[in-house]
Amino acid sequence: MxxxxxxxxxxxxxxxxxxxxxxxxxxxxxxxxxxxxxxxxxxxxxxxxxxxxxxxxxxxxxxxxxxxxxxxxxxxxxxxxxxxxxxxxxxxxxxxxxxxxxxxxxxxxxxxxxxxGWKGAYALTEPEAGSDVAGIQTTARLDGDHYVISGSKQFITNGSVADFYCVFAYTNRAARYGGMSCFVVERGWKGVKVGKKEDKLGQRASDTVAMEFDEVRVPRENLLGQEGDGFRIAMQVFDRSRPAISALAVGVARRAMEESVKYANERKAFGKPIGDLQAVAFMIAEMSINIDAARLLVWRAATMAERGEKCAREAAIAKAFAADMCMKVTTDAVQVFGGYGYSREYPVEKLMRDAKIFQIYEGTSQVQRVIIARELLKPH
Ligand SMILES: Cc1cc2nc3c(=O)[nH]c(=O)nc-3n(C[C@H](O)[C@H](O)[C@H](O)COP(=O)(O)OP(=O)(O)OC[C@H]3O[C@@H](n4cnc5c(N)ncnc54)[C@H](O)[C@@H]3O)c2cc1C
CATH class of the missing domain: 1.10.540.10 (Acyl-CoA dehydrogenase/oxidase, N-terminal domain)
Known part of the structure; x- marks a missing residue:
């Protein structure tokens, strides 16, 4: 450990x-x-x-x-x-x-x-392929000393402000996972087009856009690794990005708990602070249990990734647990606040809206379970 x-x-x-x-x-x-x-x-x-x-x-x-x-x-x-x-x-x-x-x-x-100060974005998801990474349609065709990238990307965070993109595309579609490659593409290159900005439920300070790569000529040397390394790169990145994203979820949940504690000490019902009611106090105790557990899972996965250890299962466990925990804790925080929790004048409704996306991006909560089960059940 x-x-x-x-x-x-x-x-x-x-x-x-x-x-x-x-x-x-x-x-x-x-x-x-x-x-x-x-x-x-x-x-x-x-x-x-x-x-x-x-x-x-x-x-x-x-x-x-x-x-x-x-x-x-x-x-x-x-x-x-x-x-x-x-x-x-x-x-x-x-x-x-x-x-x-x-x-x-x-x-x-x-x-x-x-x-x-350059900003970056990570362009993997497409309109028809999110969880099913191998289903992407974007292609990169070699033409002399350039690759020509064509395809659409969806939900790209930082997409409209980025100076460069790591773009995933097939160099050999027939080879499926083994035919995917990853390229560094600069914003200023001809054919890089920023599309519609998403009007989102939460995390609205983040920029999420559709993108089009229209016959973008990318110098051959901007291929990352070898042709066919793209899927392996994406999986190695997930081992690192999942703990990092999960840590954001722990932060959201901790804030929700802190706001709940403050409110439970101030708000009175039946002549005493609502924190004296066991139903409310136990909701807050549950928050604390689950936040600490999530943090430890995040730290474990982060430490393993840092050491270069195999940690697909641990990263997926951290992500699944932290995301589901964050959704539950923020929903309970709204409950602790009663009607005021539902009002935009108080901070917890934003936390609840912000929490939902943790169960979706960087692999949905279902996909994390697919990974965990696969890691446990695969033949050794
Ligand atoms: C705000 C936001 C920011 C994002 N940022 C980025 C980004 O920067 N870069 C990027 O590349 N992508 C980004 N994404 C995309 C995100 O990673 C995908 O939305 C996510 O992976 C899910 O893909 P999907 O939306 O196509 O849903 P789908 O894959 O269509 O999933 C729909 C439902 O089916 C379930 N499902 C699918 N496959 C399985 C399975 N095998 N087993 C069980 N259930 C399954 C899912 O869990 C989900 O409930 C972002 C998305 C959002 C909303």
Whole structure:
């Protein structure tokens, strides 16, 4: 088992992230939820204090933090606004394919730009293929020293603000999983088109758009790894992105619990604070049990991913548990607040709306169970 004692440095990182969340995210979270604006200013400040792109190694100018540090930061971001946190996390997510499979030249070309402020997006999902990754239709055809990428992508976080995209496409469709490849595509290249922005239930500060890659000519050297490595890259990224996203969910749930505790101590019914009613107190106790359990699962998966250990099952367990837990805790928080919980004047309805997407993106809660079962049942 990993050692879960945080070092002094890790505690400082968490403290920095919390202070940033309180000072820079909390004051604008409600407005961003209402206006659906992208938080450019928050991103700029996060870059300044070193909370963006934390997974880029020092040799490229980055902070070179590990997965556990990323989880600590994300819990604080999620606590303040998971829409903002999701956008920031997608920068880490879109660095991963380059970090895991990029050539030394590609790393030298793109990672320092990201450190300077380039935003990234991760373009895997398509209108007809979400859970069924192998069902994507986008193709990349070799033409001289370029690949020509054609296809549509759907629900791409940071899509309209990104400077580069990690795009998944078939170089050999007949080979199915073994014929998928991943490319770094720059925003400015001809044929990269940003489509409709989604009007979402929650996490409205994150930017989610449809995209079109219309005969985009991509230099051959922008292929990540070899032709056919795309699916393997996507799976390796999931092992890292699932704990990171789950940490945002833990943050949302922790905030919901803290708001519930405060309200339960203040609100009176039948002549005493509602926190004195066992039905309410037990709801809060359940929140605490499940938040702690989720955090430990997230830290376990993050630590294993950081050590390079095989952790598809552990990452899926963390994601499934944290997402379902977050939905339950935020729904119960609305319950603790009674009618006021349903009002936009109080913070918990936003937390409940924000929570739902954790059960859908980075693999749905059903898909996580498919993975966990497959890992347990596959022949050894
Ligand atoms: C806000 C938001 C942001 C997103 N950001 C990104 C992004 O940055 N990049 C990106 O590439 N994608 C992104 N996505 C896409 C997201 O990952 C997919 O929506 C998700 O994987 C589900 O795919 P789908 O929507 O096509 O649903 P489907 O795959 O059509 O699933 C529909 C239902 O069927 C169930 N189902 C499907 N297959 C199985 C199975 N084998 N067993 C059991 N149940 C199954 C699902 O659990 C679900 O309940 C984002 C989505 C949203 C909404």
């Amino acid at each position: 990993p050692d879960f004692t945080l070092t002094e440095e890790q505690k400082e990182i968490r403290e920095l992230a919390h202070k940033f969340a309180v000072a820079e995210i909390l004051p604008v979270a409600r407005k961003l939820d209402e206006t659906h604006e992208f938080p450019h200013e928050v991103f700029r400040k996060a870059l300044e204090v070193g909370l963006l792109n934390v997974n880029i190694p020092a040799e490229y100018g980055g902070a070179g933090m590990g997965m556990l540090e990323e989880a600590l930061i994300n819990e604080e971001l999620g606590w303040a606004c998971s829409g903002v946190g999701a956008g920031m996390e997608v920068n880490n997510l879109s660095n991963w394919p380059i970090l895991l499979a990029g050539s030394p030249e590609l790393k030298k070309k793109y990672l320092p730009k990201v450190v300077e």
